[in-house]
Amino acid sequence: MTDPRPASASRQPTIADVARVAGVSRTTVSHALNGLGKVDPRTRERVKRVAAELGYRPNLRAQRLRRGEARAIALLSSMPLAVAGGPSRLGFYMEVAAAAAEHALAHGFALVLLPPGESGAGLRTVDVDGAIVVEPRQDDPVVAELKDRGLPWVALGRPMPDAGQAPYVDLNGEAVTELLLDHLAGEGARSAALLTAPGTRSSAVDARAAYARAAERHGWPPVTAVAEESGGEQAGYEACAALLREHPGIDALCVMVDAFAVGAVRALHESGRAVPDDVLVVTRYDGLRARTCMPPLTAVDLHLEQAAAQALTLLLHHLRPDTPTHPPPCQAPA
Numbered sequence: 001m002t003d004p005r006p007a008s009a010s011r012q013p014t015i016a017d018v019a020r021v022a023g024v025s026r027t028t029v030s031h032a033l034n035g036l037g038k039v040d041p042r043t044r045e046r047v048k049r050v051a052a053e054l055g056y057r058p059n060l061r062a063q064r065l066r067r068g069e070a071r072a073i074a075l076l077s078s079m080p081l082a083v084a085g086g087p088s089r090l091g092f093y094m095e096v097a098a099a100a101a102e103h104a105l106a107h108g109f110a111l112v113l114l115p116p117g118e119s120g121a122g123l124r125t126v127d128v129d130g131a132i133v134v135e136p137r138q139d140d141p142v143v144a145e146l147k148d149r150g151l152p153w154v155a156l157g158r159p160m161p162d163a164g165q166a167p168y169v170d171l172n173g174e175a176v177t178e179l180l181l182d183h184l185a186g187e188g189a190r191s192a193a194l195l196t197a198p199g200t201r202s203s204a205v206d207a208r209a210a211y212a213r214a215a216e217r218h219g220w221p222p223v224t225a226v227a228e229e230s231g232g233e234q235a236g237y238e239a240c241a242a243l244l245r246e247h248p249g250i251d252a253l254c255v256m257v258d259a260f261a262v263g264a265v266r267a268l269h270e271s272g273r274a275v276p277d278d279v280l281v282v283t284r285y286d287g288l289r290a291r292t293c294m295p296p297l298t299a300v301d302l303h304l305e306q307a308a309a310q311a312l313t314l315l316l317h318h319l320r321p322d323t324p325t326h327p328p329p330c331q332a333p334a
Contacts, residue, residue: 013054022050073104073315074126076114077134078142082232083197083259084116084134086289091258092304095287096134096156099308107316120145129319130154132311135171138162138200154314156307158202167314169307173206176300180254180282181214183298187280189252191220195239195264196256198226203284207256223247227260236263244271252280258289261297 019026024043031037032047039047050056075097077084084093093116101111109129114122116134120142123131128151135157136143143166146153155168184192194211196204208224215222225243227235236259243250244267253268255261261283265275273279275295283290286299 013056015056017054018047018051018056021054022047071108072110072112072126072128073100073312074112074114074123074128074131075100075134076120076123076131076142077116078120078137078140079116079135079201080230080232081116082235083229083257086259086287090288092285092287093134095304096132096308099305100132100312103309103312107312109316123149130315132156132308132315133159135201135203136160152315152318154311154318156311158206160200160202160205167318169311169314171203171302171307173203174210176284176302177207177210177254177256178214179300180284180298181211181218183282184252184254184280185214185218187252187276189218189220189280191223191247191250192218192252192254192280193223193225193243193247193250194254194256195225195227195236195243195260197229197260199229203256207254207284211254223250227257227263229257232259233263233266236260237267238263240264240267241271244268244273250279252282254282256284258283258285258287258297258299262289262293265293265297 015026015029019029022029024032024047028039028043029047029051032039032044033051077093079093083091085091086094097111097113101113104111112126112128114126123142123145130152131146133140133142133146133153133155136155136159138160139162140159143153143159153166155166157171158168158173159166181192192215194207196207198204211224212222214220223243225239227239229235231238236255236257239260240253240263243253253261253264255264261281265281268275268279268281275281282298284300284302286301290297290299
């Protein structure tokens with residue numbers, strides 16, 4: 001084998017330099033470094049060793065152009081930042097993003113994080129191979145944009161029927177809501193109300209269905225209210241204040257959006273009610289808002305890291321059918 005020497009002090013080594021030093025063709029170098037074709041294991045190791053000694057780095061942009069791949073996956077949602085972000089924007093959406101980015105990189109993909117919002121227009125500015133959509137709603141504009149571009153996508157959270165047969169990881173909205181409501185009943189709640197967003201995300205739809213059953217089961221007078229997602233904490237505050245005026249006997253609140261829950265606690269304090277002594281408050285997501293609220297709120301660990309990893313696996317299986325995939329795990333805690 002030829003002694004490995006830098007091709008020139010003024011340029012980076014090329015695939016041709018690796019091929020020359022390793023004594024193989026450029027095609028063999030490409031296959032050896034990218035895990036393609038049938039390359040003898042000893043040859044593959046020799047090529048990798050020579051490439052490392054020469055300091056060769058493949059041109060990722062050229063590889064993407066040849067393969068017709070962006071090697072990037074988008075994470076997006078039509079949820080407003082007011083509910084998806086949280087304090088310092090470190091909320092539900094960012095926890096999903098952190099987990100998805102880690103697992104995407106392990107498979108050689110970058111994660112393109114698009115700010116959550118009610119329009120899918122931002123998707124037009126990026127080159128991606130597919131997308132993960134967080135909790136799509138009915139007639140979701142983000143999903144519509146993906147369909148227009150012909151991009152594959154999976155949902156984190158069950159999509160509504162109009163979205164088609166998209167693969168998804170179910171966040172088990174009904175089971176999570178039942179867990180919260182049964183907790184309130186176990187703590188002695190006699191009149192528990194439900195506060196949700198008014199839309200058609202499966203988490204809100206499932207929560208309303210679970211609450212109707214729980215109210216009948218526990219003998220609660222059914223009391224529900226809605227707050228607009230775009231209003232964030234202030235919307236939760238206003239909805240809770242209205243609930244207290246109309247139903248002053250409420251002794252428990254199941255608030256499915258953590259931003260609403262923080263606003264509801266403020267309304268309770270201003271009304272002279274103590275949490276949890278006078279009114280119990282629970283929320284769906286055990287994130288930064290729930291933990292830093294005063295007092296901290298009872299919430300559910302949604303296992304978002306595992307859910308995000310499974311969503312990524314489902315998408316990669318679509319992009320590369322040889323990627324192993326498994327049925328989505330149950331996300332509701334035991």
